[in-house]
Amino acid sequence: MQKTFKNEKILFAEPLFQCDGLAGFTRSELYENAIHRTLRINQLKKEHNWTQEDFDIAIRCLNYEVGFVIHLSMFIPAIERLATDDQKAKWLPLAESYRILGTYAQTELGHGTNLMALETTATFDPRTDEFVLRTPQLSSMKWWPGSLGKTATHAIVLAQLIIGNKNYGMNPFMVQLRSLEDHMPLPGIIVGDIGAKLGANSNDNGFLILNDVRIPRENMLARNSKVTKDGRYIQTSTNKANYATMVLVRLSIIRWAEDTIKNGSLIAIRYSAVRRQSSLQAGGPEMQVLDYQTQQYKIFPSLAASYALFFTYEAMMKEYEIAYAQIMRGNNQLLGQIHGQLSGLKAFASDLVTYELEMCRRSCGGHGYLKASVVGETLLHTLPLVTVEGDNTVMYLQCARYLLKQIAKALAGQDVDEPTSYLKKDILSYTCPVQKGEHCTNPNYLLKIYTQRAHSAIASVARQLQFDLESGKDQSSAFNNNLVSLVQAAKAHCQLCLMKNFVESVSALERTCSENLASVLRQLCLYFGLHGIVTASGEFLESEAIGLQQLEWIKAEELKSLAAIRPNAVALVDAFDLHDQTVMSALGRYDGNAYQHLFEAAKREPMNQTQVPPAYYKYLRDLIKGQPLAKL
Ligand SMILES: CCCCCCCC/C=C\C/C=C/C(=O)SCCNC(=O)CCNC(=O)[C@H](O)C(C)(C)COP(=O)(O)OP(=O)(O)OC[C@H]1O[C@@H](n2cnc3c(N)ncnc32)[C@H](O)[C@@H]1OP(=O)(O)O
Numbered sequence: 001m002q003k004t005f006k007n008e009k010i011l012f013a014e015p016l017f018q019c020d021g022l023a024g025f026t027r028s029e030l031y032e033n034a035i036h037r038t039l040r041i042n043q044l045k046k047e048h049n050w051t052q053e054d055f056d057i058a059i060r061c062l063n064y065e066v067g068f069v070i071h072l073s074m075f076i077p078a079i080e081r082l083a084t085d086d087q088k089a090k091w092l093p094l095a096e097s098y099r100i101l102g103t104y105a106q107t108e109l110g111h112g113t114n115l116m117a118l119e120t121t122a123t124f125d126p127r128t129d130e131f132v133l134r135t136p137q138l139s140s141m142k143w144w145p146g147s148l149g150k151t152a153t154h155a156i157v158l159a160q161l162i163i164g165n166k167n168y169g170m171n172p173f174m175v176q177l178r179s180l181e182d183h184m185p186l187p188g189i190i191v192g193d194i195g196a197k198l199g200a201n202s203n204d205n206g207f208l209i210l211n212d213v214r215i216p217r218e219n220m221l222a223r224n225s226k227v228t229k230d231g232r233y234i235q236t237s238t239n240k241a242n243y244a245t246m247v248l249v250r251l252s253i254i255r256w257a258e259d260t261i262k263n264g265s266l267i268a269i270r271y272s273a274v275r276r277q278s279s280l281q282a283g284g285p286e287m288q289v290l291d292y293q294t295q296q297y298k299i300f301p302s303l304a305a306s307y308a309l310f311f312t313y314e315a316m317m318k319e320y321e322i323a324y325a326q327i328m329r330g331n332n333q334l335l336g337q338i339h340g341q342l343s344g345l346k347a348f349a350s351d352l353v354t355y356e357l358e359m360c361r362r363s364c365g366g367h368g369y370l371k372a373s374v375v376g377e378t379l380l381h382t383l384p385l386v387t388v389e390g391d392n393t394v395m396y397l398q399c400a401r402y403l404l405k406q407i408a409k410a411l412a413g414q415d416v417d418e419p420t421s422y423l424k425k426d427i428l429s430y431t432c433p434v435q436k437g438e439h440c441t442n443p444n445y446l447l448k449i450y451t452q453r454a455h456s457a458i459a460s461v462a463r464q465l466q467f468d469l470e471s472g473k474d475q476s477s478a479f480n481n482n483l484v485s486l487v488q489a490a491k492a493h494c495q496l497c498l499m500k501n502f503v504e505s506v507s508a509l510e511r512t513c514s515e516n517l518a519s520v521l522r523q524l525c526l527y528f529g530l531h532g533i534v535t536a537s538g539e540f541l542e543s544e545a546i547g548l549q550q551l552e553w554i555k556a557e558e559l560k561s562l563a564a565i566r567p568n569a570v571a572l573v574d575a576f577d578l579h580d581q582t583v584m585s586a587l588g589r590y591d592g593n594a595y596q597h598l599f600e601a602a603k604r605e606p607m608n609q610t611q612v613p614p615a616y617y618k619y620l621r622d623l624i625k626g627q628p629l630a631k632l
């Protein structure tokens with residue numbers, strides 16, 4: 001599942017990468033440890049001639065608990081996508097050698113989603129051939145950018161470009177924040193950390209106030225638009241191209257989601273295999289909780305999601321690489337498709353894993369509430385994915401906007417993009433392929449059901465919008481009246497994408513892998529499809545993709561699937577090939593000794609380093625001895 005990291009032994013031989021000790025670290029210690037780790041991985045890369053892929057896998061092996069995440073995942077990619085060749089030649093070597101440390105400063109205290117309303121300005125001053133950057137009011141300050149608080153020496157600041165009295169919209173500007181001599185903020189720069197978060201506290205997300213900070217004209221990243229010395233704005237590509245970095249990170253978030261749900265399902269399934277509790281026969285032996293149908297129902301969705309997201313990431317990476325290669329050659333034909341697809345799939349993947357991680361946590365009972373189980377920590381670290389790189393609701397709406405355009409083309413007899421080719425079909429010619437119970441065991445039949453449900457959802461909201469417009473509603477009111485249905489249609493399309501990628505990937509694999517493996521993957525794919533229909537049965541019925549009889553057959557087949565997956569469940573998570581130090585969980589160790597590892601973790605608890613707590617001498621001793629308490 002994960003490209004086996006041949007350098008795992010090298011990485012985990014070093015105490016720095018052994019994760020047990022992170023519990024109890026202060027924020028400053030977590031921050032410092034994360035920086036130390038990234039720089040040490042960089043040294044290992046040089047010492048052992050690792051590839052960039054090895055470097056990236058090492059970071060994933062540490063669950064991204066490293067420093068400079070935004071420098072690596074946004075600042076450098078933004079230079080690659082937004083800078084001219086000359087600007088790349090200047091800034092990339094500095095960034096890649098960590099001579100400058102960067103962040104991507106777009107979100108403000110008052111705005112994150114609505115980029116058109118960002119308040120930071122960059123005003124061109126022709127007298128000095130400079131831009132003057134300012135955050136005019138409290139709500140304008142940059143707020144959230146990773147590494148901004150204490151680390152970044154530079155930021156790519158997204159600001160409204162002002163020339164004369166005209167606003168040319170959001171453009172990217174390279175701004176130095178700190179001295180490269182003593183790391184002190186430069187004149188006009190007020191910068192700091194925004195404070196503790198629910199998780200990811202090794203990251204110094206920060207705030208930035210710009211008080212008339214002057215930068216040279218050549219600091220505007222000018223691949224897509226530039227300002228001439230005499231103040232003329234020249235657009236060389238669509239201004240949507242300035243959004244390119246976000247598209248890439250949305251792709252990365254799908255893989256991040258895949259990585260977290262693999263951890264969660266591995267912990268839940270391995271622990272459920274060793275945990276024995278209660279018995280079905282009075283006086284009989286206690287059962288592995290993994291044998292309870294309800295426990296399987298709780299955690300097998302996370303197992304199936306792990307594989308579904310793996311296959312979808314692989315497919316979307318190929319789609320992105322094709323689109324990006326064209327875009328970098330100036331051909332924006334695929335820009336709308338890749339934006340629509342990745343907006344929706346980033347939202348769907350992060351929604352899916354945050355829900356399933358909580359189910360994994362719950363499935364571990366009381367021990368799931370211990371930090372040492374790590375499944376709760378994993379959930380906390382995953383929660384931001386529903387917000388970063390675009391709030392999920394807003395991302396679904398971007399996907400829906402793309403789908404509306406595609407169905408309009410389909411209905412007009414025009415070509416549509418490959419991912420929405422199903423919209424060309426005649427929706428009325430559909431007949432449910434499941435006409436008897438055994439038909440539910442055919443993933444291709446299920447795929448037809450998903451297709452019809454998605455097509456129906458998109459067609460239905462398109463019709464409703466048209467009806468509202470023809471009834472006299474203006475565009476924005478008609479849209480706002482249908483936002484929930486638009487989100488629903490986007491989710492339906494995304495769930496179809498996951499199912500299609502799963503079916504097609506297994507079909508391709510079975511041509512080369514053993515029949516045993518093929519049969520296990522087919523079973524998991526079938527389960528993923530059945531479970532998806534059951535959990536959204538209302539929408540599948542509403543779309544008439546299935547009827548009540550089919551739903552009854554599908555529900556029965558889903559429960560049978562649980563029993564079919566059970567014998568391979570542990571092997572399927574072992575196949576993730578995740579090192580114990582990556583999973584870090586006392587409940588999910590490969591050796592299965594959950595209780596021993598829990599007790600070892602408890603013994604490492606700082607409070608247990610002394611038998612008698614300081615509070616005894618302050619409060620408890622007199623209390624227990626019946627002595628009057630001193631004034632508190
Ligand atoms: C070390 C490894 C680590 C790997 C993992 C890294 C993870 C990093 C974790 C955290 C970092 C977090 C970073 C951030 O959060 S950065 C900030 C992210 N912010 C956002 O995503 C803002 C969301 N808002 C928007 O994107 C936009 O405001 C909008 C899309 C909601 C609205 O755009 P706008 O231009 O205001 O209006 P329209 O909707 O009318 O769109 C206009 C037009 O542009 C097209 N379009 C919009 N976005 C894109 C895009 N990204 N790419 C291409 N095209 C885009 C849109 O489709 C419209 O096109 P049209 O229909 O043809 O007119």
Ligand SMILES: Cc1cc2nc3c(=O)[nH]c(=O)nc-3n(C[C@H](O)[C@H](O)[C@H](O)COP(=O)(O)OP(=O)(O)OC[C@H]3O[C@@H](n4cnc5c(N)ncnc54)[C@H](O)[C@@H]3O)c2cc1C
Pocket residue numbers: 070104105106107110111112113114143144145146200205384387388389390391392393394397
């Ligand atoms: C951990 C973390 C790291 C981050 N790192 C960075 C970074 O490195 N760089 C950076 O620039 N930013 C960063 N961000 C900021 C992030 O990009 C924004 O928080 C995100 O884009 C959401 O915007 P917002 O916070 O303004 O939410 P809002 O848009 O204010 O969302 C609030 C509510 O309003 C709803 N809403 C908003 N607009 C609409 C609409 N048009 N239609 C329907 N509903 C709507 C949303 O769905 C949501 O329910 C980070 C955030 C987090 C949590």
